[in-house]
Amino acid sequence: MPERPRSYAIKAEIADSGAGSWAFAAQKTMYDGRRIAVGDVIYLFASENEGGAGLVARGVVTSAEDTPRLPDVERQTPRVSITVKRTAVATRRLGRAELKPFKDWDDGRPETELNFKFYRQATNKIVGLSPAAAELLSGFC
Template sequence: MAYAIKAEIADSGAETFVFTAQKTMYGGKRIAVGDTVFLFASETKGGQGLVARGVVTAAEAIPLKPGVERQTPRVSIAVNRTALASRPLGRRELKAFADWQDGRPQTELNFKFYRQATNKIVGLSEPAAAFLAGYF
């Protein structure tokens, strides 16, 4: 399965990344060791969008807090980088894809990452993962 994470990434050229207690949406809570993950440096934190692809080397679900009715599942992951993005892909490139029903991979990415601007881990469809693979 393929996933994507949008988070604060201080050094996009790093060989390894650790993301602690990240929100998950759209199936992101199922991320596991061995999964492919596309890393987006959050534009709200000074990043430029897609920066790298990697493989999950550790994944741990954060336990839900007792007594809290509505909680977003959170996961901590470690990722080894396998490739750097060869061209830009971020909010600016995806903004035009806002017809939520058109089935395009660009629209899926825009919807999952930028409709709600929070940083998060999301699950990807096969077409979206194939689309992102073309950036490496």
């Protein structure tokens, strides 16, 4: 029996939040984000660092390719290039302001997971999601 697609989220600069698809080149990955593959569900957050408003859409990964590591560099964050086809638009706001109150890192809440993964270290990245966080995000699209 094939494994069902996993869920991920990306926080990146998204110039056109209404586009039908997006391409993201050499994105930093954390929290199992490097395992992203074709067919996986991904939630797209327009980075507030670049003027975005948080969650904008849900999509499906249509291509995923590891970025080769640089030679002679000891510590490198894995990076991946992906393309995403939009499958739904966010209907409610969810961004840094809404997630900021969830900062008890040990409470097990999906909102806290998102705050931790995206905003504790505010760099743009692709992250793997728990089933609870994916379920929470599905209610926003």
